[in-house]
Amino acid sequence: MTDDTVHQGGCLCGAVRYRATAEPLRASHCHCKMCRRHGGVLFQTWVSFPSDRFTFVRGAPTIYPSSDIAERGHCNRCGTPLTFQYLDKREYVSVSVGSLDRPDEVTPTVHFWAKDMIPWLSMDDRLPRRTRH
Amino acid sequence: MTDKTVHEGGCLCRTVRYRVTGAPMWVAHCHCESCRKASGSAVVTWAGYTRETFEVAEGWPVRFASSPGVTRSFCPHCGTPLTYETERRPGKVDVTVGSLDEPAEFAPTAHVWESERVAWLHIADDLPRHEQTGPL
Numbered sequence: 001m002t003d004d005t006v007h008q009g010g011c012l013c014g015a016v017r018y019r020a021t022a023e024p025l026r027a028s029h030c031h032c033k034m035c036r037r038h039g040g041v042l043f044q045t046w047v048s049f050p051s052d053r054f055t056f057v058r059g060a061p062t063i064y065p066s067s068d069i070a071e072r073g074h075c076n077r078c079g080t081p082l083t084f085q086y087l088d089k090r091e092y093v094s095v096s097v098g099s100l101d102r103p104d105e106v107t108p109t110v111h112f113w114a115k116d117m118i119p120w121l122s123m124d125d126r127l128p129r130r131t132r133h
Numbered sequence: 134m135t136d137k138t139v140h141e142g143g144c145l146c147r148t149v150r151y152r153v154t155g156a157p158m159w160v161a162h163c164h165c166e167s168c169r170k171a172s173g174s175a176v177v178t179w180a181g182y183t184r185e186t187f188e189v190a191e192g193w194p195v196r197f198a199s200s201p202g203v204t205r206s207f208c209p210h211c212g213t214p215l216t217y218e219t220e221r222r223p224g225k226v227d228v229t230v231g232s233l234d235e236p237a238e239f240a241p242t243a244h245v246w247e248s249e250r251v252a253w254l255h256i257a258d259d260l261p262r263h264e265q266t267g268p269l
Contacts, residue, residue: 012170012199037145040214040229041174042236064146064211072145074212078197079205081173081212096173097251103175104252120240124257 007049008057009100011080015059018082018095022053025092027106029123030133032113038072039081042118045097046084047106054093141190142233144213149192151215153182153228160230160239161269162256165246171205172214175254178230179217180239181269187216187226222269245269 007024010017027047035044061073061082073083084094097103111117114129136155143150157180168177194206194215202220207213217227230239244250247262261267 012167012205013197034145036231036236038211038213039172039174039231040177041172041231042176042178044173045175062209062212066145066211072212074207076209076212078171078199079195079207079209079212079214080170081214097175098169098171098173103169107253118237120237122257124255125253 007047007100007102007105009095010058011075011078011082011099013075013078013080015077016056016061016075016080016082017058018054018056018099020049020054022050024049024106026110027097027108029108029111029127030113031111031115031117033116034066035084035113036116038066039096042121043111043123044081045108046094047097047100048092048094051091051093054095140233140235140238142215142228143191144194144208144211144215144232146208146211146213148210149194149208149213149215150190151228151232152188152190153180153233154186154188155182157181157239158183158225159243159269160241161243161245161267162241162260163245164248164250164254166249167199167203168217168246169249169251171199171207172229172231175251176256177214178236178239178241179227180230180233182226182228184224184226187228243267 008019062076111129206216244262248264
């Protein structure tokens, strides 16, 4: 059987592992206050895949309903923030770029919520900056 | 005179709240693979405190032994990464700047683990870049 895995990843402790059989729809930085706090970071980076080309191969994230419109997943053993999904757009799922085994293999193409970007954080790229999303 | 300013922080769901007292000993961007995995991000920024200047005010962060001698804590309800402690630096507690209520007040003064930086990440600054732990 052909292994058609394109990207794979999981949490720090290995309890949760996933694979995707497609290239990402998009990789994007998010500077919104919720993503920053959820990751404990100055900005987060999400990589989205079509849901029907994405599966968990070991374990599953613990889901936290972070707002009226989205939910976030993490590993309950090691805490790794893993997923973000809009409740009304379940046809795709976003994974945290740091959870990918090879984050170098995806390329972020945009900054979202640039209005909330930390003022002194100077990202040296020429990517478009969307005020919100 | 010692700076006694109290800074507060905590997780996304606000179950865990903590306080740190005074200015951090250091603030640095860490590009290491472990921190990237633990945060899900390309880079994590840490502020260095001590066991005496860090205090959990509410909630019960979960502690996880992520590698030999290293303990990371996070909120079990929402996953927010909160602290890092290592036996290499006894008595020290590093907090994620992103979990502080006012992260913009904690500008870093160095990069560490530049050797593991994600290739497409370029934070433009003149800060010293240490291939590994550097001064920490």
